Amino acid sequence: MFFRYFIFIKIFFLVLLANNLQAKEYSVGKTFENLFHIDFVSGKHTIPLPPGVWHLAHKFEALSDGPDNPNRISTHLLTRITEGRVTGLASIRMGKDTPTNGWEPDGACENKKWRDKAHLIQGHGGEYDDEEDCLIVKWRWRFKSHRKNFVPIVRYLSSKKFEWADMPYSWVSLYFFYTGEGDFLNYYMYLPPEQYGFKQEEEYDQYDPIIPWMPNNINQHPKKKKFMESAISWAKSWKKLVKKGFVDNQLSQQEVLNHPKIDGSMAIAVPAKKVSIPKVTAPAGDMAGKLKKLKKLYEAELISEEEYKEKKKAILEAM
Numbered sequence: 001m002f003f004r005y006f007i008f009i010k011i012f013f014l015v016l017l018a019n020n021l022q023a024k025e026y027s028v029g030k031t032f033e034n035l036f037h038i039d040f041v042s043g044k045h046t047i048p049l050p051p052g053v054w055h056l057a058h059k060f061e062a063l064s065d066g067p068d069n070p071n072r073i074s075t076h077l078l079t080r081i082t083e084g085r086v087t088g089l090a091s092i093r094m095g096k097d098t099p100t101n102g103w104e105p106d107g108a109c110e111n112k113k114w115r116d117k118a119h120l121i122q123g124h125g126g127e128y129d130d131e132e133d134c135l136i137v138k139w140r141w142r143f144k145s146h147r148k149n150f151v152p153i154v155r156y157l158s159s160k161k162f163e164w165a166d167m168p169y170s171w172v173s174l175y176f177f178y179t180g181e182g183d184f185l186n187y188y189m190y191l192p193p194e195q196y197g198f199k200q201e202e203e204y205d206q207y208d209p210i211i212p213w214m215p216n217n218i219n220q221h222p223k224k225k226k227f228m229e230s231a232i233s234w235a236k237s238w239k240k241l242v243k244k245g246f247v248d249n250q251l252s253q254q255e256v257l258n259h260p261k262i263d264g265s266m267a268i269a270v271p272a273k274k275v276s277i278p279k280v281t282a283p284a285g286d287m288a289g290k291l292k293k294l295k296k297l298y299e300a301e302l303i304s305e306e307e308y309k310e311k312k313k314a315i316l317e318a319m
Contacts, residue, residue: 026056026059026076027056028056028057028058028059028156029055029056029156030055030056031053031054031055031056032049032053032054032056032078033049033051033052033053033054034048034049034051034253034256034257035047035048035049035245035251035253035256036048036049036054036076036078036092038074038076038092038094045094045185045245045246045249046245046246046249046251047092047187047242047245047246048238048241048242048245048251048255048256048259049078049080049090049256050080050088050189050191050262051261052080052082052087052088053080053081053082054078054079054080054088054090055078055079055080055081055156055160056076056077056078057077057078057079057152057153057155057156057157058076058077058152058153058155058156059074059075059076059077060074060075060152061073061074061075062075071095071103072095073093073094073095074093074094074095075091075092075093076091076092076093077089077090077091077150077152077153078090078091078092079153079156079157081160082195085166085195086157086162086166086167086168086192087168087191087192087195088189088190088191088192088195089150089153089171089188089189089190090187090188090189090190091186091187091188092185092186092187092188093185093186093187093188094183094184094185094186094246095183095184103179103182103183103184104127104179105125105126105127105128105129105130105131105132105179105180106127106132106179107126107127107132108132108134108177109121109123109124109125109126109132109133109134109177110126110127114136114138114175117138117214117215118136118137118138118215119137119138119139119215119218119228119232120135120136120137120232120235120236121134121135121136122134122135122236122239123135123177125179125180130180131179131180131181132177132178132179132180133177133178133179133180133243134176134177135174135175135176135235135236135239136173136174136175136176136177137172137173137174137175137228137231137232137235138172138173138175139170139171139172139173139193139211139213139214139228140170140171140173140190141169141170141201141203141204141211154167168192168194168195168200169192169194169200169201169203170192170193170194170200170201170213171190171191171192171193172190172191172192172193172228172231173188173189173190173191174187174188174189174190174191174231174235174238174239175187175188176188176239176242178243178246178247180247181247183246183247185242185246187242187246189238191231191262193213193224193227196227196262198223198224198227199305201213212224213228230262231262234260234261234262237259237260238259241255241256241259287315287316290315291312291315294308294311294312294315295308
């Protein structure tokens with residue numbers, strides 16, 4: 001009799017525990033600020049989000065390819081909308097029921113394409129190691145080669161009266177891969193340089209060798225280089241928040257609020273220094289030289305188009 005009661009009590013508590021630890025089910029359209037929470041059977045995972053209002057655009061579950069030990073994978077796609085503009089995208093992909101199934105590194109840190117085309121690859125672990133932990137920062141063009149994966153986001157934005165053409169043309173991308181201790185996370189964050197005052201880029205092919213943002217060309221574009229250096233610095237410190245929330249379960253909202261921004265609205269920790277151009281008081285004979293010097297500053301992207309026009313007008317008015 002005692003044994004029966006013991007079994008009954010044990011089953012009752014197991015059912016209660018299972019019900020309390022189910023994954024949070026967020027409805028599409030729900031908004032988030034600073035933190036994204038997911039409770040899986042393995043415990044509470046907290047993912048940091050850059051400042052702003054993020055909308056859950058799509059969510060889905062799938063089984064991984066392992067025939068002997070299939071794993072459930074949960075994916076959430078989010079988009080940030082600021083003053084009627086798309087200013088960020090995020091994809092958060094992680095495992096479910098991880099204590100029973102377990103996960104193995106897939107070799108993301110060893111992927112040669114990251115080393116060839118990314119500004120940064122930081123991490124360790126390979127396909128046959130116990131743990132994998134890597135960070136990649138790169139520039140990408142309009143998601144053309146991966147548009148299929150982002151159709152749900154486009155569909156969601158269409159319901160909000162956005163068109164595909166309204167999406168930013170280019171993105172600085174942060175990829176964080178972690179696998180270890182029976183758990184895994186693929187965290188993708190996309191932030192548009194257009195949000196930080198850069199012009200819309202012309203339509204490059206994804207692998208066009210002349211893309212200015214790529215590592216082999218960016219030295220010729222000082223303003224873009226400075227921005228990318230700031231983005232890399234931001235990504236390194238942001239990775240610590242991601243890991244603290246996902247692996248250690250110790251991330252607070254205040255830590256996210258205190259994190260340095262990439263520039264003004266949300267990124268560059270140190271704003272780009274403005275080039276100071278003295279007021280022109282030189283005689284007319286020096287005007288041509290000053291106009292040439294001003295044009296060189298503009299072509300080197302050391303001053304904005306607006307500053308160039310303003311100073312050019314001042315020089316011409318002083319003649």
